[in-house]
Amino acid sequence: MNARALRRFELSLPNDVYILGVTPITLQSDIHEWRTGLITISTIVVNLPKANGSGTEIWLALGLAAVSVAIKTTDTFQGFIDIGVVGSTAKNVFTAGGLKNITLNGSTQGGSNTGDQLMFTDIKSGVWSVCAQVVGTGSPATPFS
Numbered sequence: 001m002n003a004r005a006l007r008r009f010e011l012s013l014p015n016d017v018y019i020l021g022v023t024p025i026t027l028q029s030d031i032h033e034w035r036t037g038l039i040t041i042s043t044i045v046v047n048l049p050k051a052n053g054s055g056t057e058i059w060l061a062l063g064l065a066a067v068s069v070a071i072k073t074t075d076t077f078q079g080f081i082d083i084g085v086v087g088s089t090a091k092n093v094f095t096a097g098g099l100k101n102i103t104l105n106g107s108t109q110g111g112s113n114t115g116d117q118l119m120f121t122d123i124k125s126g127v128w129s130v131c132a133q134v135v136g137t138g139s140p141a142t143p144f145s
Contacts, residue, residue, distance in 0.1 A: 016035065017035065017036045017037075017038050018032065018035055018036075018037055018038070019037075019038055019040055020037045020038065020039045020040065020041075020044060020046060020060070021040045021041055022041075022044075023041065023043065023044040023045050024044070024045035024046070024047060025044070025045070025046055025047065026047040026049070027046065027047065027048055027049055027058060028049055029049045029054060029056040029058075029122070032058055033056045033057060033058060034057060034059075035059070036059045036060070036061050037058070037059065037060045037061070038061055038062075038063045039060060039061065039062050039063055039064075039066075039069060040063045040064065041064075042064055042065065042066055042067040042068070042069070042106070043067050043068045043069070044068075044069055044070070045070045045072065046060065046069070046070070046071045046072070047072050047073070048071065048072065048073040048075075048120060048128055049122075050074060050075065051073070051075040051122045051123070051124070051125060051126055051127055051128050052122065052125050053122060053123065053124040053125045054122050055121065055122060055123075056121070056122040057119060057120065057121050057122075058119070058120045059117065059118070059119050059120075060117070060118045060119075060120075061115060061116065061117045061118075062104075062111060062113070062114055062115065062116040062117075062134075063114060064114055065106045065111065065112050065113065065114065066104040066105060066106040066110075066111030066112070066116075067105070067106055068103065068104075068105060069103070069104040069105075069111055070101060070102070070103050071101070071102040071103075071118065071120075072100060072101050072102075073100055073101075073128050074100070075100070075126045075127055075128055076096070076098040076099065076100055076126060076127055076128070077096035077098070077099055077100065077102065077127075077128050077129075077130045077144065078096050078097075078098065078123070078127055078128070078129055078130070079095070079096050079129045079130035079131050079132075080093050080094060080095050080096065080130070080131065080132070081093070081094050081096075081102070081110065081118070081130065081132040081133075081134060081143055081144070082132065082133045082134070083109070083110040083134055083135070083136040083140040083143070084133065084134070084135050084136070085135070085136055085137060085138070085140060086135065086137070092136070092140035094140075094142040094143060094144060095144075096130055096144050097144065099144040099145055100145075101144065101145045102118070102130070102132075102143050102144060102145075103143055103145065104116070104134060104143055105143075106137075107136060107137045107138055108136055108137065108138050108139060108140055108141040109136065109140070109141055109142070109143040110132075110134030110135065110136040110140070110143055111134055111135075111136070111143075112134075112135050112136055112137050113134070113135035116132075116133070116134035116135055117132065117133060117134075118130065118131075118132035118134070119131045119132065
């Protein structure tokens with residue numbers, strides 16, 4: 001058993017869903033990894049922990065439509081967010097390009113659907129990989145800044 005797994009065992013943290021219902025909130029690798037964080041308020045700021053190459057995965061899901069869901073890091077994001085628009089077959093994939101913020105606004109930047117999901121992986125020091133599928137409306141725009 002590695003140190004992170006032992007820490008989770010010591011804290012008696014099961015792999016069930018945890019609720020994100022206060023803002024701002026700073027996630028911790030040893031508490032929030034390998035579990036789904038259910039966002040239950042439409043306006044929230046979620047800060048990711050420092051990336052150090054640990055392989056930590058953090059999963060987030062929307063429990064309601066977003067108004068302003070901001071996910072931030074002091075590191076950088078690499079990867080993509082796919083914004084699907086109901087009734088459209090167009091591909092709307094936006095790449096992170098080393099930026100530090102993701103904002104879902106419930107419309108053009110995604111987050112309009114309960115169940116939208118984002119996955120973050122600590123791939124190396126200073127870098128979070130992001131892979132997400134969300135639903136948007138109108139003409140999709142990049143959620144990265």
